[in-house]
Amino acid sequence: MKNCEYQQIDPRTLPTPTPTPTPTPHHEPDGDRPEEPKGKPRRKWHVFPGKNRFYCDGRIMVARQSGVLPLTLGLILITSGLFFIFDCPFLVKHLTSCIPVIGGFLFVFVVITLLQTSFTDPGILPRATPDEAADIEKQIDNTGNTSYRPPPRTKEVVINQQVVKLKYCFTCKMFRPPRTSHCSLCDNCVERFDHHCPWVGNCVGKRNYRFFYTFIVSLSFHTAFIFGCVTTHLALRAQGGKGLVFALQESPGRYPLIMKCFNKPLTAVELVICFFSVWSILGLSGFHTYLVASNLTTNEDIKGSWSGKSGEDVTNPYSQRNIFVNCCSVLCGPMPPSLIDRRGFLPADESVQTAGADIELPDLANKSEINVCTQGTKGLLESATLPPLLSTSCPQGKPPTDPTVNFDPSPEISTSCSGARHVHHSRGRASTPRHTKTRSKKNKRAALQMANPSFDVPVSPSSPDAGPSSKARGHKGDSFSHLQ
């Protein structure tokens, strides 16, 4: 029985049942706790159920797959480094010494905003507690029978005279707020989900959209600036102080320039990188400026939620109808707090509850509900093979696939991704969340889970079994709350 298995697992996975204030926390854990200083108290990030990695004791978080973040950082550092080493001395001598100052300022700005985009919580919604989930289940009618999956659960709300459908997230066990989407790469529901960007190795959502926007805008300025400086540098060298006419007379067209490039391969490298980056990043900035001005997310734009494709008179209910107000509300609005409280301490019973909540999640129910950004996955594969030439990872008018179905655009991607995703799902849900970091253990558990039929049978039909299983969950929640 599932319950019994949990009881067996619990003592082994909880060496320190109560968090103690010995390592100077910033706040007391809520409630009165007996002092049991046996080993280190655990913070909530240890048992975080999503696929994220945490560093610096929970202060920094990134997605499990960091994507091409090292590549992004590397390209920026290398290009800027080459600029400062090879171009700045010449330009300072021949033009002005402001150039390295401006370049330095832009470089610092770009790197800081990139790191903030990558390391900030994008607006992850913590999963529902077992009691909440049980309460929601009770409110939903059970209409399906035992052998089929129930229809996706939806709830309708009216926002500014528009009907918005809220979908039920089977992983997080709650109705997703408007504009929230579940990222399958990170296995989290993210508020105001824009897209999962492999370039920054994180989702872009409510909390880090402004960082992301600032990053791409400052990066466009930075690449344009470097491109301009490098072109100027080469042009000045090509003249060789003999004037433009002599340079032109010497040989047709760009011949002198090409020769100079040949002698300066590194400068040529800079030029090539910047040339291709400028267009793609400028395009991306322009696209996101349009999104900001109309208060849209990439997800909504791709799905055409508010563009009236369905023929009805739909408008974006979140837009304030004024470009300036939209920009201000998106970029300069109040900074919402992180809801996952990763550095808080775990109460003993809560860690048991989170262990209990995971095992009963329906395994296959998630696939049709997943709002993954295909472009992220596709772009990752493209971008891994073709450096900055095509930054199609952040989508620019890619033809949307059917938004209601599985999002794998090409067969080879679908097999690897959905295979990986399936493993990830069963892994993420079946194993104790404490093992988020240890992949080998999770793999073993996944193998056990998939082999063990007792997990599969009650899990897949979620709604018909929702009655007994939710009651079981409810009972479990009650019994744990007794310990409070």
Place this chain on the structure above:
Amino acid sequence: MAETHSLQDMRQQAAVAAKVFLQRDYSNGTVCQFQSKFPSELETRIDKQQFEETMQTLNNLYAEAEKLGSQSYIEGCLACLTAYTVFLCMETHYEKVLKKIAKYIQEQNDKIYAPRGLLLTDPIERGLRVIEVTIFEDRSLTR
């Protein structure tokens, strides 16, 4: 005597009879508002008006936190100019209001809800999804 029941005493000694969840109200968009409809389970425990007043105050506080006013714009622009590094040093307006909310809930629990065997959980502990009202078994029917 029921008045001197602290929250901690209640949590340790009383058994939880039920939990009521007040969900978010999305009719105004994505701003944080909670449904202030009076749940039927609390009818025997607390005055409807009292409860609605608490909810209204909470909703007002959240609206204040998310208000787009001159203060938030100044904070946003300043943050942008400093590459958002001010967020590492400074407490944002939202966080300040959240502290106010936590204090308000604590105060309401101490004065009004605990004596009636109820407990409001700060929504931030539930990811701003619900306001959880825990109903404890009646130990003393007085008060």
